[in-house]
Structures are given as C-alpha cells and as structure tokens.
Amino acid sequence: MTRARLIEAGGGGILIAFGLAFAIGAFRYRIGDFLEMGPGMFPLIVGLAITFMGAVVLLLGVVGGNEDPEPFDAAVFKRRMRVLGLVSSSLLVFGLLIRSFGMFPAIMALVLLVGLTERERRPVVSVLTAIVLAVLAWLIFAKGLGLNIPAVRWGL
Amino acid sequence: MSDILANLSIGFGAALSPMNLLYCFIGVFLGTFVGVLPGIGSLAAISMLMPLTFYVPPDTALIMLAGIYYGTQYGGSTAAILLNLPGTPSSAVACLDGYPMSQQGRAGVALAMTTIASFAGATVGILVLTLFAQSLAGFGMSFAAADYFSLMLLGLVASSTLAAGSPIKGIAMVLVGIALGSVGSDVQTGELRYTFGMLGLSDGVNLVALSMGLFGVAEVIATIAGKERSGVVQRVNLRALLPTFDDVRRSVGPIIRGTALGSVVGALPGTGTNIASFMSYVVEKRVSKTPEKFGTGAIEGVTAPEASNNAAAQTSFVPTLTLGIPGDAVMALLLGMLIIHGIQPGPRLIESQPVLFWGLVASFWIGNIMLVILNLPLIGIWVRILTIPRRVLMPAILMFMAIGVYSVNNNAFDVWIMILFGIVGYFMSTFRFEAAPLLLGFILGPLMEQYLKRAMLISGGDPAVFVQRPISATLLAAALLVLVLTLWGVVRRRNAEPLMEIGK
Numbered sequence: 013m014t015r016a017r018l019i020e021a022g023g024g025g026i027l028i029a030f031g032l033a034f035a036i037g038a039f040r041y042r043i044g045d046f047l048e049m050g051p052g053m054f055p056l057i058v059g060l061a062i063t064f065m066g067a068v069v070l071l072l073g074v075v076g077g078n079e080d081p082e083p084f085d086a087a088v089f090k091r092r093m094r095v096l097g098l099v100s101s102s103l104l105v106f107g108l109l110i111r112s113f114g115m116f117p118a119i120m121a122l123v124l125l126v127g128l129t130e131r132e133r134r135p136v137v138s139v140l141t142a143i144v145l146a147v148l149a150w151l152i153f154a155k156g157l158g159l160n161i162p163a164v165r166w167g168l
Numbered sequence: 169m170s171d172i173l174a175n176l177s178i179g180f181g182a183a184l185s186p187m188n189l190l191y192c193f194i195g196v197f198l199g200t201f202v203g204v205l206p207g208i209g210s211l212a213a214i215s216m217l218m219p220l221t222f223y224v225p226p227d228t229a230l231i232m233l234a235g236i237y238y239g240t241q242y243g244g245s246t247a248a249i250l251l252n253l254p255g256t257p258s259s260a261v262a263c264l265d266g267y268p269m270s271q272q273g274r275a276g277v278a279l280a281m282t283t284i285a286s287f288a289g290a291t292v293g294i295l296v297l298t299l300f301a302q303s304l305a306g307f308g309m310s311f312a313a314a315d316y317f318s319l320m321l322l323g324l325v326a327s328s329t330l331a332a333g334s335p336i337k338g339i340a341m342v343l344v345g346i347a348l349g350s351v352g353s354d355v356q357t358g359e360l361r362y363t364f365g366m367l368g369l370s371d372g373v374n375l376v377a378l379s380m381g382l383f384g385v386a387e388v389i390a391t392i393a394g395k396e397r398s399g400v401v402q403r404v405n406l407r408a409l410l411p412t413f414d415d416v417r418r419s420v421g422p423i424i425r426g427t428a429l430g431s432v433v434g435a436l437p438g439t440g441t442n443i444a445s446f447m448s449y450v451v452e453k454r455v456s457k458t459p460e461k462f463g464t465g466a467i468e469g470v471t472a473p474e475a476s477n478n479a480a481a482q483t484s485f486v487p488t489l490t491l492g493i494p495g496d497a498v499m500a501l502l503l504g505m506l507i508i509h510g511i512q513p514g515p516r517l518i519e520s521q522p523v524l525f526w527g528l529v530a531s532f533w534i535g536n537i538m539l540v541i542l543n544l545p546l547i548g549i550w551v552r553i554l555t556i557p558r559r560v561l562m563p564a565i566l567m568f569m570a571i572g573v574y575s576v577n578n579n580a581f582d583v584w585i586m587i588l589f590g591i592v593g594y595f596m597s598t599f600r601f602e603a604a605p606l607l608l609g610f611i612l613g614p615l616m617e618q619y620l621k622r623a624m625l626i627s628g629g630d631p632a633v634f635v636q637r638p639i640s641a642t643l644l645a646a647a648l649l650v651l652v653l654t655l656w657g658v659v660r661r662r663n664a665e666p667l668m669e670i671g672k
Contacts, residue, residue, distance in 0.1 A: 042357075069340060100587050103385070110574060127559060
C-alpha cells in the first residue's frame with residue numbers, strides 16, 4: 013500500500029469513526045418522527061451521511077490514490093510537529109496566563125514561545141518583538157477599544 | 169430608477185459618516201495587507217477582525233469585513249506578480265502571466281493594469297448588485313421553507329464540489345461542518361446537544377474561535393513550517409507604472425469579457441471568485457488570436473481574470489444578502505456575523521434594514537476608490553511589506569488572534585477551541601481535506617435544520633413536499649445534476665484537481 017493510499021484511506025476511516033460516534037450520540041436526544049422532528053433526528057441523519065461519505069472516501073482511497081505523494085521525510089515531519097506543538101502551546105500558555113496575570117505576561121510568553129520555532133534563534137529580536145507587540149496590543153485593545161483586560165495583574 | 173437613486177442616497181448618507189468611512193478604510197487597508205501576504209487569506213483576516221465588530225454597530229461591522237474581502241482581491245495580485253506567490257487562491261491565475269511580465273521588467277505595468285481592471289470589474293459588479301438585488305429579494309419572498317432548504321442544499325453541493333480539491337471530500341467536510349453546527353442548545357426544545365457538560369459549548373461552538381483556528385492558526389503553522397522565502401523583491405517606481413497605449417488597447421476587450429463573466433459567476437450560488445478568475449483566463453485564451461503568448465507575459469491574461477474576480481467579489485453579495493444563501497465561505501462568515509448581531513438574513517433584509525444594505529452598497533463604491541489610491545500611488549508600501557521577516561510577522565498575527573478570540577467572551581475557553589481547530593485544520597490539510605466547506609456547513613447547518621423541521625411540519629410529515637413545490641423541485645434537480653456531473657467526473661478520474669488544471 014502506497015503512502016498516498018494510506019493517507020486517503022486514513023482520512024476516510026476518521027470520517028467513519030466521527031460519523032458513527034455522532035449518529036450514536038444522537039440517540040441520547042429524542043428522535044421524533046418526520047411530522048415533528050425531535051432534537052436527535054437531524055444529527056442522526058447527518059451522522060449517517062458522514063459515515064457514508066467516509067466509506068466512499070475510504071473505498072476511493074483503497075482503489076485509487078495512485079497519485080504521487082511527496083516522499084516521507086522524517087526531518088520535515090519532525091519540524092512540522094515541532095512547529096505545531098510550539099504554536100499550540102504558545103496559545104495555551106497565553107490562555108492560562110491572561111486571566112490571572114494580565115495582557116503583558118501573556119503576550120510576552122506567546123511571542124517568545126513562537127520565536128523558538130525559527131531554526132536560527134535571535135533572542136534579542138524576539139524580546140524586542142514581544143515588548144513592541146505587548147505595548148501595541150495594550151494601546152489598541154485596552155486604550156482604543158476599551159477592553160477590560162489589565163496590562164499586568166497578580167491574582168488567581 | 170428614482171427608487172434606486174433614493175436608496176443610494178440613503179446608502180451614501182450612511183456610508184459617508186466619519187465612523188463608517190474610518191472602518192471602511194481599515195477594512196480595505198487590512199484587506200490589501202493580507203492580500204499581499206502569501207499564506208494568510210481573507211478567511212483568516214476576516215475571522216481575526218470579527219471580535220472587533222462587537223464594539224461597533226452591525227452596519228459598520230459589515231462595511232469593514234466586506235472591505236477586507238474585496239480588498240484582498242486587489243492585494244492578492246501584487247504578490248502573485250512580484251514573487252510568483254499567489255496571495256489569495258483567486259490570484260493564482262495572476263501568476264501565470266503577471267510574473268513573466270515582472271521578469272521582463274514590466275511589473276509596474278502589470279500592477280497598474282490589474283488595479284485598473286480590478287476597479288472596472290468591481291464597478292460593474294456593484295452596479296449589478298444595485299440594480300438586481302431588490303427584484304431578486306422580491307422573488308425570494310415567494311420562497312417557502314421547503315424551497316429554502318433546497319436552495320441551501322444546492323448552494324452547499326455546488327460550492328463543495330466546484331471548489332479546489334476532491335468533490336467527495338468537499339461534501340464530507342460540509343457534513344462535518346453541519347454536525348459541528350448542531351452543537352449547543354436546540355432551537356425548538358432548548359435541549360443541550362453534544363456539549364459534554366461544558367458550559368462554554370451551550371451556545372454552540374464559537375464561530376470566531378472555529379474560523380480563527382481552522383484558517384488563522386492552521387495557516388500560521390503551515391507558514392512557519394514551510395520554507396522561509398527570500399526577501400528579494402523588484403523595486404517599483406511610479407514612472408514604471410505607466411502602461412503603453414498598446415497595453416490599454418489590448419486590455420479593453422478582456423476587461424469587458426472578464427467583468428461580464430465574473431458578474432454572472434459571482435451571483436450564482438456556490439461559485440466564488442476563484443472559479444470566476446480561472447474561467448475568464450480560459451475564455452481569453454480561447455478567443456485570443458495569439459493563444460501561444462499566454463503564460464509568457466500576455467497582458468490579457470492578467471487583466472481579464474482580475475476584472476472577473478473583482479466583479480464576482482461584488483456580485484457574490486447578491487445571493488448572500490437577498491436570499492440569505494452565501495456563495496462561498498467568506499460570504500458564509502459575513503452571514504454568520506450578521507446572525508450573531510441579531511440580524512436575520514433573507515429576502516426581507518433589504519426592506520427591514522435599508523440603511524445596512526444600501527450603506528454597504530455605497531461603501532463598496534467608496535472602498536473601491538480608496539483601493540485604487542492605496543494600490544497605485546502607494547504600491548511601494550505593499551512591496552515593502554513583503555520584506556517583513558516571518559519571525560516578526562507570525563507572532564504578531566498569533567497575538568492578535570489570541571487576544572481577539574479571548575475578548576469575545578472574556579473567556580479562555582474560546583482560546584482552547586481555537587487551538588483545537590488549529591490542530592484539526594492543520595491535519596485536515598495533511599489528509600487533503602478543505603476547510604472552507606466545513607465552515608459553510610457550520611453556518612448553514614442550523615438554518616437548514618430549522619427549514620427542514622418547518623417544511624415537514626407544514627406538509628404534515630410528508631417528505632414529498634420537496635418535489636411537489638416547483639421552486640424546490642427545480643433547485644433539487646439542479647443540485648442532483650451538479651452531483652451526478654461531479655461523480656461522473658470522479659469516475660472518469662478527471663476531477664482530481666478540477667480548476668487548477670485549467671490554467672496550465
């Protein structure tokens with residue numbers, strides 16, 4: 013099985029799993045009948061339709077999928093996962109910090125973490141970017157739009 | 169006619185207020201900005217600015233977001249011509265002849281002519297919108313619930329199958345979007361569906377968080393993980409912008425044809441600017457006496473698609489605002505914003521919100537004039553933007569998204585949703601699934617469910633109502649036709665990349 017087929021079939025498999033879970037979940041709500049459709053009817057139909065489309069994608073993937081994919085490159089894959097992880101965690105840290113400690117620490121943490129994604133580190137550029145962006149955000153959101161997020165605070 | 173003039177005067181009265189002028193400018197400015205930036209599209213930009221709209225009245229918000237949309241059409245061609253990088257999908261066509269022109273030292277001419285073509289196309293598009301919106305809305309008044317359901321079905325089928333990528337996957341993504349759209353409290357019973365006990369989901373998945381994640385975060389991840397491009401950009405000075413008489417003469421026909429084609433394509437349900445620009449490139453190549461020159465810097469290959477996608481960008485507001493059926497994901501996002509602001513889209517919108525509708529139309533004229541000024545004398549600024557290093561730009565974009573999404577409800581929950589959909593969006597592109605149909609389904613899903621329930625209630629539980637009403641039957645037949653034609657194409661293995669192939 014080629015990698016392209018695996019990707020196509022995998023996508024179909026995920027769709028089938030999601031569609032089935034969604035359809036089964038619909039039975040927790042009243043289904044009703046065609047005259048008076050309950051809250052579960054529409055999700056049930058949609059879930060089954062997703063399952064069906066997933067099966068089609070899977071089948072077409074197994075039969076076809078002969079187009080040439082980009083060859084698997086461990087280094088590229090590692091880099092992508094690293095960027096994905098760093099960007100997600102920068103947003104995660106932002107979300108955790110902003111309520112308790114305010115805008116400045118949250119933005120600094122976000123910008124510095126994203127800065128780690130570049131191969132060539134430039135700590136000075138990163139710190140400067142972070143400071144400038146924090147001030148800019150405070151001016152736009154707190155001063156300009158009157159958003160109620162303090163610049164810095166201490167309290168959980 | 170006097171009616172239209174009266175309406176336009178209401179519109180200009182609204183659009184010329186200082187606040188609306190300011191937001192219109194912000195919109196077209198940012199639109200050009202993200203249009204120039206490769207990788208960040210209008211969907212990401214509009215979702216980034218959606219939180220801002222909670223601080224202004226809905227008409228001002230709509231003017232700004234719409235400005236971003238047609239602004240990106242102008243800006244998108246700049247990166248395409250100068251760097252051979254399409255800033256937006258619809259400007260991919262501009263690379264074909266724009267970049268060769270740039271290599272021949274005629275970048276300035278190409279940029280000037282695209283701006284002129286864009287303006288011409290947009291102007292006609294707005295005229296079409298002005299003249300036909302009201303009559304179409306009048307027609308929409310006769311629609312019953314069943315007709316609406318069928319119309320939405322046609323829109324979803326058409327947009328998911330005609331867009332880039334596999335049509336089968338497009339339909340699957342629309343369905344996933346509809347599924348996500350049913351999260352939250354059920355309209356009729358108020359019962360909570362698929363919330364898993366999370367309070368943050370009781371009003372449904374937040375639209376801003378969803379679209380910022382799918383488009384913004386996913387695009388940022390892809391941009392950082394990709395190769396850093398070199399910052400060498402050709403310098404453009406003002407004198408180099410002047411086209412020769414021959415350039416203008418050769419562009420008149422293509423601009424007229426492109427505009428006509430774009431105006432029609434944009435107004436159809438399910439078709440957007442991408443299709444308009446690809447189609448008009450193909451048409452120009454067919455009618456040209458020198459088709460072999462296409463791809464080597466033919467000015468017709470630059471001006472026709474640009475006129476076409478700008479005309480389409482304007483006329484795509486017709487079905488969105490008169491029937492409540494968005495033609496593409498951007499329109500769906502604007503529709504979603506109106507719904508958040510408590511405005512019910514549909515044929516009664518023009519009647520009940522004349523200031524909003526005509527103000528928006530008037531702002532299109534104003535915005536397009538602003539764009540000409542922004543894109544011709546000030547082209548140097550945009551060229552310089554392409555040299556901002558990624559390590560500064562990407563953190564800035566992420567920061568604006570993070571604060572924006574947090575500010576919607578002052579709640580970190582929406583940030584988690586955004587992260588989740590950022591990761592989902594990134595993996596979707598790995599598995600070659602398009603995110604735009606998902607957004608379309610997410611916004612239209614809840615409306616479809618309501619129309620379906622209403623239609624069934626009226627018909628006494630008889631599904632035959634969908635084929636008995638002539639309007640509904642026609643629309644369903646059209647949807648079926650699109651579906652059959654697409655599946656036929658899939659079977660014949662020709663539809664793997666339906667539009668991208670045409671230009672080659």
